[in-house]
Amino acid sequence: MRIGIDLGGTKIEGIVLSDDGSEVTRRRVATPPGTYDDILLAIGDLVAGLEHAAGASCTVGVGTPGAISPATGLIKNANSTRLIGHQLDKDLERLLQRPVRLANDANCFAVSEATDGAAAGAGIVFGVIIGTGVGGGLVLDGRPVTGAHAIAGEWGHNPLPLAYDDERPGPACYCGRHGCIETWLSGPALSRQHEALTGCRLDAHAIALAADAGTDAVCVQLIERYCHRLARGLATVINLLDPDVIVLGGGLSGIAALYRRVPALWTRFIFSEPAHVRTRLLPPRHGDSSGVRGAAWLWPRT
Numbered sequence: 001m002r003i004g005i006d007l008g009g010t011k012i013e014g015i016v017l018s019d020d021g022s023e024v025t026r027r028r029v030a031t032p033p034g035t036y037d038d039i040l041l042a043i044g045d046l047v048a049g050l051e052h053a054a055g056a057s058c059t060v061g062v063g064t065p066g067a068i069s070p071a072t073g074l075i076k077n078a079n080s081t082r083l084i085g086h087q088l089d090k091d092l093e094r095l096l097q098r099p100v101r102l103a104n105d106a107n108c109f110a111v112s113e114a115t116d117g118a119a120a121g122a123g124i125v126f127g128v129i130i131g132t133g134v135g136g137g138l139v140l141d142g143r144p145v146t147g148a149h150a151i152a153g154e155w156g157h158n159p160l161p162l163a164y165d166d167e168r169p170g171p172a173c174y175c176g177r178h179g180c181i182e183t184w185l186s187g188p189a190l191s192r193q194h195e196a197l198t199g200c201r202l203d204a205h206a207i208a209l210a211a212d213a214g215t216d217a218v219c220v221q222l223i224e225r226y227c228h229r230l231a232r233g234l235a236t237v238i239n240l241l242d243p244d245v246i247v248l249g250g251g252l253s254g255i256a257a258l259y260r261r262v263p264a265l266w267t268r269f270i271f272s273e274p275a276h277v278r279t280r281l282l283p284p285r286h287g288d289s290s291g292v293r294g295a296a297w298l299w300p301r302t
Contacts, residue, residue: 003050003058004296005043006105007031009065009080012039014046015289016054017296021116025053026292036082044095061101061298063108063291064088067150076150079133101298103137105129106153107144108294109249109284110137115297117285119245126153126243128234131250134182138241142300156182161232162269181233185226187251193222208255227261234262235269238279249284259283 001024006013012031016024027049032038043062051058066078068089075083089102103111110127119125119139129135134156138145145152157180160167170179171189183189187204195201197218202210210219234246248258263281267274284290 001054001056001058002296002299003047003060004108004292004294004298005046005060005062006108006292006295007039007043007062007064007080007083008105012042012046013292014050015292015296016050016058017293019301021293025050027053031080036086039082040091040095043092047096059101059299060092060096060098061103061108061295062088062092063103063105063295065105067104067146068102070146070148070150103144103146103295103298104135104150104153105291106135107137107139107146108292108298109290110139110153110247110294111142111144111297112286112290112294113247113249113284114139114142114245115294115300117290117293118247118282122244124241124243124245126237126241126246128155128246128248128253129250130185130230130248130252131187134185136237138243144298155233155237156180156185158233158236160184160229161236181229184229185233185252190222190226190252193225194218197222204252205254208252208257212256223255223257224261226255227258228265230258231262231265232269234281235266238266238277239269239271243279245280245282247282247284249290253283 002017004015010031011028013028015026032042065080066075069076073087074085075088078084089100092100106129113119114125125139127137136153136155138153157175159179160181171183172178173180173183190204191201207219210216211223267277270277286293
């Protein structure tokens with residue numbers, strides 16, 4: 001059996017999966033507000049509790065914000081800043097007295113959906129996170145691709161492709177640039193766009209509901225523009241990676257219009273015959289559980 005740990009800013013979730021992918025047990029604890037060492041101890045206690053409930057010693061995979069720098073071996077790019085600059089994988093291995101596999105949380109999402117989720121059996125899978133931020137993970141033949149700088153799949157910090165005049169230079173991004181895909185397609189970005197047009201701020205979920213009901217012309221317009229921007233962004237991903245399946249995750253992945261409109265729009269931007277684009281755009285099978293399940297599947301079936 002295998003344990004997956006999803007290390008978040010406010011909670012740490014753990015799961016035990018059997019070889020057939022069935023859930024044996026699951027637990028969730030609050031992320032301690034103290035030091036880095038407190039986080040290590042919380043993960044250690046969670047693993048011990050999961051193994052006690054499962055009645056077996058398990059492999060351990062961990063999904064984390066940020067990534068391990070190939071240059072230093074230390075965590076970088078994590079919004080949970082207490083992790084930055086630490087050898088999280090090695091520290092956990094010393095604590096748990098076993099090998100630990102660690103990956104970015106977006107990669108874990110992609111691994112989950114490629115293993116026994118919406119993209120099961122597909123050779124090339126791109127997992128997209130559209131929520132508070134915009135991220136992604138790439139899986140080839142069931143295994144995550146990390147890359148030379150541990151940033152494979154981070155499409156959200158590229159410029160919005162084929163930008164129109166009114167999209168340049170684009171909003172400022174925390175990474176120091178302007179017009180990143182994340183500044184257009186995140187949930188907060190969609191809310192800001194609504195506020196700019198109406199003076200009223202709605203969250204992305206409310207905008208999507210109003211657009212789906214057809215009761216608010218501004219919301220209908222915003223979701224259509226969102227679909228167009230997402231189509232341009234994902235068409236570039238298809239041109240580069242040619243995935244069999246793209247799976248959407250995160251808070252905005254529940255917008256039903258995306259699965260209808262984006263594939264209809266992206267054909268004009270893909271470097272292939274428009275009538276024969278085979279990449280499928282799918283919602284996640286495991287929803288919010290994909291991250292923790294993907295962490296467990298960092299130890300694949302043997």
